[in-house]
Amino acid sequence: MDKNVGKKALVVSVILSAVFTYAFLYVTQAVPVLLDHFLRMFFPEVPLDMWSEIREAMLPYGYVALAVVIMLVIVGIVSKWVRLSKLGALALYIPTFGYFALAMFLLAGAGILRIIWLPIIQPRILMLGNAVLLPVEVLTCFLADTLGLGTPYAVGSSISLVIRALGMLVFFLGVTAWLYGRYQGLKVVDFWIYKYSRHPQYLGFIIWSYGLLAQVAYKIYVRGAFADPPTLIWLIMIAILTLAALKEEENMVKTYGNAYLSYATRTPFYFPLPKPLMRLLTVPHKLVKYEVGSWKRGGLVILVYLSIIIMLSYLIYS
Known part of the structure; x- marks a missing residue:
């Protein structure tokens, strides 16, 4: 690639990545507040x-919403439409923004987003992922x-802010490198942050969402409001x-x-x-004989990790 063209491609990649990252940040920070004000007209305190009466009345809708999300995930996994699974995962986590509703009632204002969780929204269930918050709890203490x-x-709250900022930085670097790699016509992007992570954009989002989870855990709520952090939901997402x-x-x-296998x-x-x-954490990989490109065996590894974290959460927080 010509140097001038390469510089222009880099500038364009940085600008597009910055715009995309800022848009994502704005949507996740400002929109929930605006949405809460708007939804209060329809779902007041x-x-x-x-x-109890309203929760029971809304429960059937919760089952339908949860079933739709589960179907999105399943269809996306068994087919080639991976985006459907991502959409289902995000839909499952979006109700987290309901925690920023300034209300006591679970479903008031932006809290109505939590209708998807109604079938499982019990402290004993949500806490089954609490072990993921241990690092933040130890550091906070x-x-x-x-x-x-x-x-x-x-x-x-300060720690959660730092975590979210770090997540956005990783996400920005990942998008920038990916766009620049595409401009260069590379089949496999393996430079910059991609030298250290095969999925930096996912990683950035995971770090950011973890920061949001920490914010939920350390947020000061209206007295009587539902405040149990959705750690199990985050873990499933x-x-x-x-x-x-x-x-x-x-x-x-x-x-x-082989080009991708070599990179992996x-x-x-x-x-x-x-x-x-790394050797300790990859024990499940060896047990199921996981290899890069075998997503089914990778799924078994994920189940092992999920089981361990849920078990730890139950033992520590029950």
């Missing part, structure tokens, strides 16, 4: 004695209690997105063969880890 840098809520990424890798192996052998799936830790 209700008296406490009506909560150290900074707030040991170093005295503020209240747990203030410190936890990440599992679905990872399965979608595995499916994409299968397609990449079929399309580019020297680049981590999400991010690099110390070798001892």
Whole structure:
């Protein structure tokens, strides 16, 4: 590629990536607030004695919504329409923004988004993923209690902000590298952040969504509001997105063969880890004989990880 053309391609890639990242950030930060104000006209706060009655009335719609999401995921996985699985995963997680509704009733304002969760929205179920918050809890405890840098809520909120910013940075770098690689006509993008992660865009979103989960956990709510962080929902969403990424890798192996396999052998799936830790975490891979491009065996690995985290969550938080 000509140097001038290459520079222009790089500039265009950076600009497009910045616009896309900013748009995503705006949609996820500003829109929920606007949506909450709008939806309050249709789903207002209700008296406490009506909560159970309304929840029961809305429950059938919740089952339908959840069934649609599950169907999207299943159809996307068994077919080549991976985007359907991604859409289902995002639809499952979008109700998280209902936590930013300034209301006590579960379904008031933006809380109506949580109608998808109604069939499973019980603290004992949602907490089955709480082990994922352990790193944030430990760090918050150290900074707030040991170093005295503020209240747990203030410190936890600050940590969540840093995590979300990091996620957006990784996402931006991933989009920029991918666009620039496309401009260069590369079959396999393997430079910049792609040298350290085969799926930096997924990774950026996962980090960002984890920060959002931490924000939910350390947010100060209206007294009496539903405040149990949806850790199990987050865990399931990440599992679905990872399965979608595995499916994409299968397609990449079929399309580019050894070129992609060679890249995959020297680049981590999400991010690099110390070798001892990597050997420990890849034990499930060896048990199911996972190889790059085998998304079904990869799915078994995901089930193993899910089971371990759910078990830890139950043992620690029950």
